[in-house]
Amino acid sequence: FNPPRDDLLPPLDQALPTRDWVTIEGDFVLVLAIYQSHLGADLHAAPQARFDDGLIHLTFVRAGISRATLLRLFLAMERGAHLSLSSPYVSHVPARAFRLQPLSPRGTLTVDGELVPYGPLQAQVHPSMSRLIVGDSGLKITRF
Numbered sequence: 572f573n574p575p576r577d578d579l580l581p582p583l584d585q586a587l588p589t590r591d592w593v594t595i596e597g598d599f600v601l602v603l604a605i606y607q608s609h610l611g612a613d614l615h616a617a618p619q620a621r622f623d624d625g626l627i628h629l630t631f632v633r634a635g636i637s638r639a640t641l642l643r644l645f646l647a648m649e650r651g652a653h654l655s656l657s658s659p660y661v662s663h664v665p666a667r668a669f670r671l672q673p674l675s676p677r678g679t680l681t682v683d684g685e686l687v688p689y690g691p692l693q694a695q696v697h698p699s700m701s702r703l704i705v706g707d708s709g710l711k712i713t714r715f
Contacts, residue, residue, distance in 0.1 A: 575697045579668040583691050587670060595664070596674070598634035600641070604669060605630075606696050608651075615651030619665075625698035626665040636660035668695035 581587065606627050608620040617628035630653075632644065640658055647653040654663050670693035673680075680687050 575700065577695045579695045580693050583693060595631065599631055600634055600636060601632040602671060603630040604694065613649050616648055618651030623698060625696055626667060627669060627694060627696050629664045629666055629669060631662045633660040669693060
């Protein structure tokens with residue numbers, strides 16, 4: 572098995588190309604990058620995501636959001652309705668690749684719920700890398 576090349580991503584120590592890349596800078600309380608629709612059975616984080624769309628769905632929650640609005644956001648996320656909330660603090664951007672570069676000296680980063688070293692990270696989605704067989708009893712991954 573030969574893994575695919577991350578042809579959209581230069582090494583982390585190199586600048587990103589200026590063509591086709593968009594930079595969003597600010598203070599965030601949450602940045603969620605997901606390529607599947609659900610984070611769990613009761614967390615419909617990217618309702619527009621499809622297995623074959625070739626996209627990473629980025630959801631940003633900017634600093635300054637009220638606790639009440641943040642609570643409404645998470646409650647709406649249970650049913651996939653959070654993107655219809657009208658809040659200037661919440662944004663969704665589909666992407667084929669992304670780079671996250673922390674600007675503050677301290678913070679917390681997790682990948683798939685696991686703590687990772689704090690620093691820059693990047694990812695690119697590789698569509699059609701697996702085959703899925705779905706039946707009445709659930710989901711089975713047959714090849715990566």
